[in-house]
Amino acid sequence: MKSLFAVAVLSLPATIGLAHGADLSRRPVAQVWNWTGLYVGAHIGAGWSQSKISDDLYNPVIYGNNVRTAAVLGGGQVGYNWQAPGTAWVFGAEGELSALGADGSGTCFAVSGLFVSSNCRVRHEMTGSLTARLGYAMGAAGRTLVYAKGGGAWLRETMDISNRFGAASQRDDRFGWTVGVGVEQAIAPAWSMKLAYDYTDFGAMPISAPNTRGLAFDPFPFYVDIPGHSAQASQVLQTVKLGLNLKLGEDAGARWDTVSPSPLGLPVKAMAASLPVGTEFEVGGRVWYSFGRFQKDLGSYPAPQIQDPLNSRLTYTNETASGELFGRLDTASNIVIKGFVGGGSLSRGKMHDEDWLIQNDSVPYTNTLSDPVVGSITYATGDLGYDFIRDRSGKFAAFIGYNYLRDDKTAKGCIQLADQLFYAPCAQPVSNTGPGISEKNEWYSLRIGLNGVVALTDRLSLTADAAYLPYVRFRGVDVHHQRNEAVKDSQEYGTGQGVQLEAILSYAVTPSFSIGAGGRYWAMWATRTDAYTNAFGIRGLYQALPVRTERFGGFLQASYTFDSAR
Structure with missing residues (x-):
C-alpha cells in the first residue's frame, strides 16, 4: 500500500x-x-x-x-x-x-x-x-x-x-x-x-x-x-x-x-504578482486560534514492533492562540520562496491517562482526567518552489520544504473516571496546583506539495496549499513528576508521515494592502515499527510507542505587497 x-x-x-x-x-x-x-x-x-x-x-x-x-x-x-x-x-x-x-x-x-x-x-x-x-x-x-x-x-x-x-x-x-x-x-x-x-x-x-x-x-x-x-x-x-x-x-x-479591468482601477493581488518581468514580495502577520490533540500508545511488550495490545494511553487536547509572521517571494524566473514562523500559549487543555492491568494486574482499567493542561507551541515552515503555470489569472506551483513543530505541555491534578477501587490511581482527587505529567515533543517534517493562487474577482483571491510529509521524525520526553523512581523521564523516538493543508481567502483593500481569513490543518503520526520509548531509563526496556498529533483552526491575516511592476 x-x-x-x-x-x-x-x-x-x-x-x-x-x-x-x-x-x-x-x-x-x-x-x-x-x-x-x-x-x-x-x-x-x-x-x-x-x-x-x-x-x-x-x-x-x-x-x-x-x-x-x-x-x-x-x-x-x-x-x-x-x-x-x-x-x-x-x-x-x-x-x-x-x-x-x-x-x-x-x-x-x-x-x-x-x-x-x-x-x-x-x-x-x-x-x-x-x-x-x-x-x-x-x-x-x-x-x-x-x-x-x-x-x-x-x-x-x-x-x-x-x-x-x-x-x-x-x-x-x-x-x-x-x-x-x-x-x-x-x-x-x-x-x-x-x-x-x-x-x-x-x-x-x-x-x-x-x-x-x-x-x-x-x-x-x-x-x-x-x-x-x-x-x-x-x-x-x-x-x-x-x-x-x-x-x-x-x-x-x-x-x-x-484581463477584465477593475471597475475601481485596482489590480488583483495575484495578477500583479504574475507580471512576466516582475518580482513580488509579500510580508504580513497572522493570528491563529487552533485546537490541538496529541496521543501516544504504550505497548504491553518490550518489543517496539509489537504495538498491540496496550499498557497505557495518554491523550492531550488543548486550545491555543498564536501569532506568526509570514512572507512570500515570487521572482521573475518563477522561483517561489515562502514560509512563516510563529508561537503561542496553550489554554483550556485536558489530559486523559488510561492504564490497563496495573498494580500487579489488580486494576483492570483506569482513566484519569487532568485539568488544566498548560504549555506552549513554536513552529516554522520554509518552502522552495517553482510556478509551472503563471499568468495574469493565477499561478500554480510545486514545492519542497521543511516544517518544525515544538509542543510543550504539562498536565496538573487528576481525578479517576473509570474505577471504583479505592487503590486505583487518583481514587482520591489530586490537587491541580502542581505538575503531574509533562510532555515535550518535537516534530521535524519534510514537505512536498502544491500551491495555487487564483483571482476570483478584481479584489478577491484564493490561495490553497497542500503538502504531503513523506518523512516525519519525532522526538519526545515524558516526565512523571509524582513518581518515586530516581529517573522520572522517558525518552521517546519515532518516524512516520503526515499532511498539512491551508486555504486563504484574501481581499485587496488597496493595490498593496490585503486582509484575509483562512483555515489550517496539520496531522503527523509516527506509527512505524521504530516508534518506541525507553521507559524511565530502564536498561533493556524498549516498548512500542506509536504517537499521533493534530492541530487545526482558523486565522486572520494582513499583508503588504512590494511589486517591482508598480
Missing part, C-alpha cells in the same frame, strides 16, 4: 510537468471559452475519519468507542462537464481514486473500570467515488465554477481490536454515499485549479469483539473470562483536496490574452 500511495503522489509532478512543458510558449487565446469538455487531473489532500463502535453487550461505555484517524491522500480524477448553451449552469460527472496513508487508534468496549477494555486500530488504504456534479460559472468571463456533487463511494480499510487476552482483525471493502462542494478556477484555457470538500458515510458493518476478562469479587477478587462477540462499526470520512485539471482538446500552452 505504501507503494500505491507513492505512485499516487508521484503522479502529481507528472501532471505539473506537462503543464510546465506547455508553459514555454505562452500562446494567447481569444476570450470565447466555456467549461464543456473532458478533463483529467491529479490531487493531494487531507482527510479525517470517525469510526464509531457500538454493540448491545458493552453499552453504555464510560469512555471511547470513537476512533479518530487522520489521513493523507493523493490520486487522480477524470470527468466530463457540459455547460448548457447560453447559460452559466454546468452539469457533469466525475470519478476519483485516491491512495490513503492513515493510522488511528482509540479505546473501545470500556464499559467499566472492572473490565479489561480493548484498543481499536483503524488503517485506511484506498478510497474512490463516482459522482454527478452541478455547478454555476461565475465572474465576468465565467471562469470560476462553484459546484456541488453527490454519488457513491468506496473505502478499503483494516481494523484491529486487541487486549491482553484476545485479538481480532478484519480487512473490508466498504461502500457508501458521498456529497461535496468545491470551487474550480480556470487559470488557463486548458488548466484549472480546484479546492474541494467531501463528506462520505459508509454506514455500519459487523466487527468481532475479542475475548477479554473482568474482575469479580466473590468472596475475593479474581478474573473471569468473557467470550468475544459481534459488534458494529460505522465509518464517516471527510476530505479536503487541492487538485489540478487538464481539459482535453484545449491547447495546453495557451494563456488568457486579456
Whole structure:
C-alpha cells in the first residue's frame, strides 16, 4: 500500500510537468471559452475519519468507542462537464481514486473500570467515488465554477481490536454515499485549479469483539473470562483536496490574452504578482486560534514492533492562540520562496491517562482526567518552489520544504473516571496546583506539495496549499513528576508521515494592502515499527510507542505587497 500511495503522489509532478512543458510558449487565446469538455487531473489532500463502535453487550461505555484517524491522500480524477448553451449552469460527472496513508487508534468496549477494555486500530488504504456534479460559472468571463456533487463511494480499510487476552482483525471493502462542494478556477484555457470538500458515510458493518476478562469479587477478587462477540462499526470520512485539471482538446500552452479591468482601477493581488518581468514580495502577520490533540500508545511488550495490545494511553487536547509572521517571494524566473514562523500559549487543555492491568494486574482499567493542561507551541515552515503555470489569472506551483513543530505541555491534578477501587490511581482527587505529567515533543517534517493562487474577482483571491510529509521524525520526553523512581523521564523516538493543508481567502483593500481569513490543518503520526520509548531509563526496556498529533483552526491575516511592476 505504501507503494500505491507513492505512485499516487508521484503522479502529481507528472501532471505539473506537462503543464510546465506547455508553459514555454505562452500562446494567447481569444476570450470565447466555456467549461464543456473532458478533463483529467491529479490531487493531494487531507482527510479525517470517525469510526464509531457500538454493540448491545458493552453499552453504555464510560469512555471511547470513537476512533479518530487522520489521513493523507493523493490520486487522480477524470470527468466530463457540459455547460448548457447560453447559460452559466454546468452539469457533469466525475470519478476519483485516491491512495490513503492513515493510522488511528482509540479505546473501545470500556464499559467499566472492572473490565479489561480493548484498543481499536483503524488503517485506511484506498478510497474512490463516482459522482454527478452541478455547478454555476461565475465572474465576468465565467471562469470560476462553484459546484456541488453527490454519488457513491468506496473505502478499503483494516481494523484491529486487541487486549491482553484476545485479538481480532478484519480487512473490508466498504461502500457508501458521498456529497461535496468545491470551487474550480480556470487559470488557463486548458488548466484549472480546484479546492474541494467531501463528506462520505459508509454506514455500519459487523466487527468481532475479542475475548477479554473482568474482575469479580466473590468472596475475593479474581478474573473471569468473557467470550468475544459481534459488534458494529460505522465509518464517516471527510476530505479536503487541492487538485489540478487538464481539459482535453484545449491547447495546453495557451494563456488568457486579456484581463477584465477593475471597475475601481485596482489590480488583483495575484495578477500583479504574475507580471512576466516582475518580482513580488509579500510580508504580513497572522493570528491563529487552533485546537490541538496529541496521543501516544504504550505497548504491553518490550518489543517496539509489537504495538498491540496496550499498557497505557495518554491523550492531550488543548486550545491555543498564536501569532506568526509570514512572507512570500515570487521572482521573475518563477522561483517561489515562502514560509512563516510563529508561537503561542496553550489554554483550556485536558489530559486523559488510561492504564490497563496495573498494580500487579489488580486494576483492570483506569482513566484519569487532568485539568488544566498548560504549555506552549513554536513552529516554522520554509518552502522552495517553482510556478509551472503563471499568468495574469493565477499561478500554480510545486514545492519542497521543511516544517518544525515544538509542543510543550504539562498536565496538573487528576481525578479517576473509570474505577471504583479505592487503590486505583487518583481514587482520591489530586490537587491541580502542581505538575503531574509533562510532555515535550518535537516534530521535524519534510514537505512536498502544491500551491495555487487564483483571482476570483478584481479584489478577491484564493490561495490553497497542500503538502504531503513523506518523512516525519519525532522526538519526545515524558516526565512523571509524582513518581518515586530516581529517573522520572522517558525518552521517546519515532518516524512516520503526515499532511498539512491551508486555504486563504484574501481581499485587496488597496493595490498593496490585503486582509484575509483562512483555515489550517496539520496531522503527523509516527506509527512505524521504530516508534518506541525507553521507559524511565530502564536498561533493556524498549516498548512500542506509536504517537499521533493534530492541530487545526482558523486565522486572520494582513499583508503588504512590494511589486517591482508598480
